[in-house]
Each structure stands twice: as structure tokens, then as C-alpha cells.
Amino acid sequence: MTNNVEPVIRVDHVSRWFGSVVAVSDVTFDIKPGITGLLGPNGAGKTTLLRMITGLADVSDGAVTVFGQPIRNNHALFGRIGVMSEHETVYGFMKGRDFVKIMGRLRGVSDLDAAVDRAIELVDLMAAADRPMGTYSRGMRQRMRLAATLVHDPEILILDEPLNGADPVQRANFQDLLRRFAAEGRTIVLSSHILEEVEQVADTVLLIVNGKLAASGGFRAIRAALDKRPYHVRVVSDSPRELAAALVTLDSVDAVHIDPDGAIMVLSSNVRVLQIELPLRADAASIRLFRVEPMDDSLESVFGYLVEG
Amino acid sequence: MSSVYLLTLRQLSGRWRLLVMSVLALMPVVLTESLVLFPSSVSVEEFELIVLNTMLAGSISPLVVLAIATVAFGNEVEDRTLANLTLAPIPRWQIVIPKLFATISVAMPFIAISALVTTHVAFNADATATLAVTVSIVAGLAMYASVFVFLGLATNQAIGVGLLYIVLWEGFFTTYVSGVRVFSIRAYSLALMHGLDERRFADTDNLGFGVAIGVSAVVFVGFVLLTIRRLRRMDVP
Numbered sequence: 001m002t003n004n005v006e007p008v009i010r011v012d013h014v015s016r017w018f019g020s021v022v023a024v025s026d027v028t029f030d031i032k033p034g035i036t037g038l039l040g041p042n043g044a045g046k047t048t049l050l051r052m053i054t055g056l057a058d059v060s061d062g063a064v065t066v067f068g069q070p071i072r073n074n075h076a077l078f079g080r081i082g083v084m085s086e087h088e089t090v091y092g093f094m095k096g097r098d099f100v101k102i103m104g105r106l107r108g109v110s111d112l113d114a115a116v117d118r119a120i121e122l123v124d125l126m127a128a129a130d131r132p133m134g135t136y137s138r139g140m141r142q143r144m145r146l147a148a149t150l151v152h153d154p155e156i157l158i159l160d161e162p163l164n165g166a167d168p169v170q171r172a173n174f175q176d177l178l179r180r181f182a183a184e185g186r187t188i189v190l191s192s193h194i195l196e197e198v199e200q201v202a203d204t205v206l207l208i209v210n211g212k213l214a215a216s217g218g219f220r221a222i223r224a225a226l227d228k229r230p231y232h233v234r235v236v237s238d239s240p241r242e243l244a245a246a247l248v249t250l251d252s253v254d255a256v257h258i259d260p261d262g263a264i265m266v267l268s269s270n271v272r273v274l275q276i277e278l279p280l281r282a283d284a285a286s287i288r289l290f291r292v293e294p295m296d297d298s299l300e301s302v303f304g305y306l307v308e309g
Numbered sequence: 310m311s312s313v314y315l316l317t318l319r320q321l322s323g324r325w326r327l328l329v330m331s332v333l334a335l336m337p338v339v340l341t342e343s344l345v346l347f348p349s350s351v352s353v354e355e356f357e358l359i360v361l362n363t364m365l366a367g368s369i370s371p372l373v374v375l376a377i378a379t380v381a382f383g384n385e386v387e388d389r390t391l392a393n394l395t396l397a398p399i400p401r402w403q404i405v406i407p408k409l410f411a412t413i414s415v416a417m418p419f420i421a422i423s424a425l426v427t428t429h430v431a432f433n434a435d436a437t438a439t440l441a442v443t444v445s446i447v448a449g450l451a452m453y454a455s456v457f458v459f460l461g462l463a464t465n466q467a468i469g470v471g472l473l474y475i476v477l478w479e480g481f482f483t484t485y486v487s488g489v490r491v492f493s494i495r496a497y498s499l500a501l502m503h504g505l506d507e508r509r510f511a512d513t514d515n516l517g518f519g520v521a522i523g524v525s526a527v528v529f530v531g532f533v534l535l536t537i538r539r540l541r542r543m544d545v546p
Binding site: 051054055056057058073075076077078079081083085087089090091093094102103105106107108148 | 312313316319388389394395397400401541542544
């Protein structure tokens with residue numbers, strides 16, 4: 001287990017394109033021990049990046065090194081890495097225990113039975129270990145795949161959307177497990193398109209948007225950047241002009257304009273205050289509100305803001 | 310390697326696949342039994358052409374192998390479980406070789422028994438002829454397996470491409486265009502058959518026994534190497 005603070009994974013000016021489509025464009029970052037969250041909307045290039053980090057896919061340009069060595073076709077390195085891909089397919093005919101065992105055997109695990117039991121206990125699936133995986137729920141399949149990822153006690157864990165299908169209790173257990181591994185000095189890369197999922201565990205965040213590294217660093221700094229961004233809120237009422245006039249005087253409102261369909265688009269840098277003041281102003285002016293909807297609460301818009309910024 | 314071999318054996322042993330292979334393997338046996346039960350004027354040469362050459366070596370054997378070999382990698386590429394193997398700290402040949410041998414292990418009983426029973430019935434239990442046909446058909450099976458395992462990794466249209474190869478190349482061109490016969494697995498298989506029992510089978514092929522052994526080895530090993538190379542270079546889904 002490595003305890004130094006040297007980068008364990010180095011991604012150096014990496015690009016990957018498929019024909020004319022650029023999936024990853026000139027991305028550079030280092031990953032050190034601890035939990036690193038790879039965050040980005042669906043289709044941002046996270047999975048392609050992870051596949052290059054694990055050596056499953058080749059780079060079109062640049063270099064990926066793990067422990068200072070090129071990862072591609074370096075099968076000796078694979079024994080130090082545990083990878084859980086986003087694909088949830090399992091060998092349905094195989095019992096969970098047999099799956100973990102075969103993965104352990106392929107990775108040269110000594111004292112295999114003990115390692116298999118330990119891995120399955122970690123994901124709390126002993127009771128179902130001797131059932132065919134075809135009978136598992138989605139969450140159980142994910143947990144058994146995680147057990148197979150952990151069976152050889154890897155120094156690096158690369159997890160692509162690992163919480164898909166997990167219930168809240170499983171999520172909490174999984175996050176505890178990751179924190180424990182990180183405390184042991186392991187390097188964990190966790191990919192997700194859900195902001196909160198990464199926020200709860202990651203020490204460092206890499207934001208990937210449109211195949212580019214949009215931002216990186218500690219979560220608090222990135223979160224602060226997100227909180228400062230102005231939000232668009234669409235308001236439908238029975239008196240848009242009167243409501244616009246009332247809202248424009250608020251400190252929480254940066255700008256207001258009326259769409260051709262009669263809806264008001266409010267730009268606010270303090271949406272929390274706006275959500276309190278908006279109904280009060282409407283009530284005071286006897287204006288009926290039919291609809292209030294945030295227009296850019298999605299992660300895509302957050303990333304869009306960061307990229308533009 | 311045994312883990313990959315056993316895993317592949319299990320993946321290839323689907324009930325429907327085994328049933329289809331059983332039916333295909335029975336066809337030459339049934340046809341030969343019919344020829345024996347209802348005597349006709351079929352000569353050894355005609356039997357060799359219709360049953361051994363066209364049916365067993367040219368159709369049944371490649372079709373059975375195609376149904377199995379393309380699945381050896383094809384299914385794992387399709388359902389994206391191949392990474393379970395390629396992320397293991399083992400060289401690529403330790404994935405390819407067991408998968409190839411698992412393919413041969415599943416196909417061989419069907420084809421070998423079919424060839425053995427067919428020849429045993431046709432040639433009145435002539436041991437040399439039976440051995441010659443069975444060994445040569447199994448050698449052909451191994452070559453087809455090597456080609457089709459590669460095909461399963463090289464394209465997601467492996468079944469279609471394989472069928473075209475069997476029908477157009479092995480079935481048509483190498484039958485009617487003598488110049489390209491030297492590039493036919495079926496021709497290598499038949500040349501081996503002739504070489505193993507020159508007494509019974511007419512030497513009508515263009516290849517000698519020694520050349521057939523050499524070319525068969527080159528095809529088998531060549532496609533194994535191509536498969537290993539492909540697995541090293543491809544993006545694993």
C-alpha cells in the first residue's frame with residue numbers, strides 16, 4: 001500500500017476521438033491517494049476517460065501512467081487495480097460466490113476462500129452468495145460486482161457509476177466503505193453524474209464537460225463556484241407585467257424579462273431568498289402564480305456555467 | 310487458464326445451441342444409414358463427394374463450429390463482460406487459448422462422433438478409413454474454430470460473415486474454381502483424409518499430405534496469433 005503523496009495515476013494531455021467525434025480533449029490531471037470524484041453529465045466523456053485510465057481503451061493522443069508505468073497492455077499492473085465498470089451485466093448462470101471466486105483466481109489471490117468470504121462480507125451479501133446472480137436485484141448485482149472488484153485487495157479502485165440501483169442504506173454503507181479504504185491509503189476514483197453522490201465522499205473533484213476538464217480541486221471551492229452562479233427561474237402568473245415590476249426591485253433578482261408566451265424569466269444570484277420573496281410579492285400585489293420552475297438546476301447547466309466562466 | 314476455460318465451457322453450453330448442434334451432427338449419419346439401408350449405385354467417390362466433402366467437411370462442421378466459436382468472445386463483447394477477463398493480470402494469450410480450446414471441446418464430440426459413426430457405417434467398420442475421416446474432420450474443426458473465434462472478436466456481424474464464408478467461399482468458389490482450392494480449410498481437411506488412408510480415398514486434391522499438415526498448422530496458429538493481437542489492440546467495451 002502506498003503512503004506517499006506522489007500521483008498514483010497521471011493523465012497527461014490525453015485525447016480520444018472516434019472518427020470525427022472528440023470524446024476526450026487534451027485532459028491533464030494527477031490523482032493521488034484518497035477519493036477523487038469524476039463528475040460530469042451523461043456523455044461528458046467520463047467513461048471514456050476511465051476506460052483509458054484502466055487500459056481498456058487506447059488513447060488517441062497523450063499518455064496515461066499508473067504507478068509511473070503505461071497502463072495499456074501492462075497486465076502486471078492490473079493486479080493492483082480493481083475496476084467496476086458502469087455496465088451491470090453479470091454471468092446470470094453463476095452463483096455470486098463463484099463469480100467472486102473466479103475473479104479472485106484470475107487475479108492470483110492466495111487463500112482464495114478467505115478472500116472471497118471477506119469481499120462478500122464487505123458488501124453484506126453473504127446470505128445471497130450461493131444463489132445464481134440471475135436471481136439478484138439490480139442493487140445486489142452491483143454489490144456482488146463490487147465484491148469481485150475488491151477480492152484481490154487492490155491498491156487502486158476505479159468505480160464507474162457504482163451507486164446505480166443502490167438504496168439509501170446501501171449508499172451509506174458503500175460510502176463508509178470507500179472512506180475506510182481511503183483512510184488505508186488507497187486511491188479511489190469514483191465517477192458519477194450526481195453532484196451529491198460525489199460531494200459526500202470525494203476529497204477532490206474533477207469536473208468533465210464535453211470531453212474537457214472544466215474544473216478540478218477541493219469540493220468546497222467548486223461548490224462555492226456553483227452557489228455563486230445566477231439561476232434562471234421561469235414564472236407563469238396571471239399578471240406578468242405587474243409581477244415583473246414587483247420582482248425587479250428585489251435584491252435577490254439580477255434581471256427580469258418577459259417571454260413572448262407571457263412567462264417571466266427571472267435571473268437570480270440568490271435563489272434561496274427569491275423563493276421566499278417571490279410568493280410574498282405576488283400575494284401583496286394580488287397576483288396568482290401558476291407555475292414557478294428553476295430552468296437550470298441540472299448538472300449540465302452547472303457545468304455549462306463553469307465552462308463559460 | 311482453467312478458470313477462463315471452465316467459464317467459456319459454461320457460456321457455450323446453452324441448451325438450444327447444443328440441441329441445434331445435435332440435429333446438425335445427426336444429418337450425415339441419417340443420410341449414410343439411408344444409403345446403406347436402401348442400396349443404390351453410390352460409389353466411394355460419390356459418397357466422399359456428397360457426404361464427406363460437401364456435407365460433413367464443407368457444411369456441418371463449419372456450421373457447428375460457427376455457432377459456438379463466434380460466441381466464445383462475441384457474447385462477452387456484446388454484454389460487456391469481457392473486461393472481467395481483460396482486466397485480470399494475465400497475458401492475452403492466456404485468455405485466447407482457453408477460449409479456443411473450450412470451443413473445440415464443445416464442438417468436437419458432436420463432429421467427431423458424427424464423422425466416426427458416418428464412416429463406420431459407410432465403410433463396414435473399416436478402422437483405417439474411420440480414423441482417417443474422423444481425424445481429418447477434427448483437424449478441420451480446429452482450423453474453423455481458430456478462424457471463427459477470431460471473427461467473433463473482430464466483428465459484431467460474425468455469424469453473417471461466417472455464413473457468407475461457408476456458403477460462398479468454402480461452398481462455391483473453392484468447389485468450382487480450382488485455382489483457389491489451396492485456400493480452403495475443407496480442401497486441407499480432405500487432403501489430410503486422403504493422406505491418412507490413401508488405400509481407400511482417391512487422391513483427387515491438389516495438395517499433398519505433408520503440405521496439408523503444414524498449411525493446416527499455419528492456419529490454426531496464424532488465426533490464434535491474429536486473435537491475440539486483436540485482443541491486445543482493441544478497445545474492450
